[in-house]
Every structure is written in C-alpha cells, then in structure tokens.
C-alpha cells in the first residue's frame with residue numbers, strides 16, 4: 671500500500687490544516703468547513719496526477735490542440751458526516767465523477783468502548799472504476815475499513831484512493847492490514863502519533879463532524 675503525506679512538503683496546505691487544528695480559529699464553523707473543502711480541492715489535484723491519461727485532439731476556434739486528459743472513471747465516496755465538505759472540495763475539481771455516500775457512526779457501549787454502525791449506502795456500480803474514499807479523520811481506521819467493505823457490495827474498483835486529512839499512525843498500520851496492498855493509495859495531510867482513551871487523535875483537531883455541523887445529543 672502506498673502512503674503519501676502531502677504535509678511533509680511546505681505548501682499552503684499546511685496553513686489550512688493548522689487552521690483546522692487551531693482551537694480559536696476552528697470555532698468559526700464556516701471557515702472550518704471551507705478549509706476542509708479547500709484541502710479536498712488540493713487533494714483532488716494531487717490524486718489526479720495518478721490517473722491514466724491519453725491524448726485527444728481538441729478543436730479550438732483557431733485549430734486543433736493535442737491535449738492529454740484523464741480517462742479514469744472516478745467515483746468519489748464520502749463517509750458521513752465530516753466527509754461532506756471534503757466531498758464538495760473533490761467534486762469541485764473532479765466534476766465528471768460519480769458520487770457515493772456511506773454513513774458511519776460510533777455507538778458507545780460504555781464510556782470508552784464503541785462499535786461502528788454502517789446503516790446507509792448510496793453508490794453507483796464500482797467495478798473497474800477509480801474509487802476515492804474521502805474522510806477527514808482516520809483515528810482507529812475502523813470507519814474506513816467498514817465503509818470500504820460496504821462499498822465492495824457495489825463491485826470491485828480498479829484502484830482505491832483513501833483520502834484523509836489527519837491520520838493516526840495506528841490507523842495507517844490498521845489499513846495496511848485491511849485494504850488490498852496492490853491497489854490502495856492512502857493520501858493524508860498530517861500524521862499524528864497517538865490516540866487517547868476515547869480513540870480521538872492526539873493532537874488531532876477534536877471532533878471534525880461536530881466542528882463542521884454542531885454537537886449531537
């Protein structure tokens with residue numbers, strides 16, 4: 671499995687991630703959602719470099735321009751809720767993509783232990799397509815694993831891009847065991863060392879879904 675951490679090189683991406691983490695700036699939920707969306711746009715651009723390209727003759731008003739354009743049939747798939755603004759960022763650039771949505775939430779059995787419940791999936795056929803599964807946070811990696819398994823009921827993609835923003839080291843190790851090694855690429859913008867007792871990423875940013883859309887009861 672290939673891992674690409676775009677945060678390792680200096681770019682404006684790192685300021686957007688910093689603002690997501692910043693306890694003062696992240697209170698502005700409009701900016702929080704927009705920063706996730708902007709990171710989605712940057713990630714979509716970076717992932718597009720991995721697509722297959724072929725040359726086409728494009729008729730301009732004044733002549734024919736040979737242009738190399740992507741041929742992948744892309745499906746952008748998002749894990750609700752925090753993935754929604756991320757999805758929008760991807761779709762802004764990959765505007766010909768199809769779209770899939772999967773729900774995943776933590777149902778706590780007690781203060782510390784939880785199961786992840788997948789109750790909703792809406793997806794086109796995935797066979798032989800390029801599947802991008804987007805979720806800003808990879809903490810234990812379980813939501814991503816279960817969302818991926820649910821998506822497999824819609825067919826087997828040619829390649830899977832897991833696109834996240836902040837991942838724990840534990841989640842990367844977990845996904846290396848759970849996702850197909852030869853056709854998965856994981857894209858992240860930051861890699862954090864730890865999880866706390868509640869399986870939140872440390873330092874992370876807190877609860878991405880709540881920061882984007884408000885606290886749940």
Ligand SMILES: O=P(O)(O)OC[C@H]1O[C@H](OP(=O)(O)OP(=O)(O)O)[C@H](O)[C@@H]1O
Pocket residue numbers: 749750751752753774775776786805806807808809810811812813814841869877878879880
């Ligand atoms: O790697 P994991 O341990 O599975 O944790 C990561 C998941 O947690 C967050 O969603 P959450 O369950 O908080 O739902 P929300 O987006 O509705 O807040 C996040 O968006 C991931 O889906």
Ligand SMILES: O=c1cc[nH]c(=O)[nH]1
Pocket residue numbers: 752807809869870871872874875876877878879
């Ligand atoms: O750190 C975490 C873990 C799960 N979900 C989040 O939004 N953040």
Ligand SMILES: [Mg+2]
Pocket residue numbers: 752877878879880
């Ligand atoms: Mg949440």
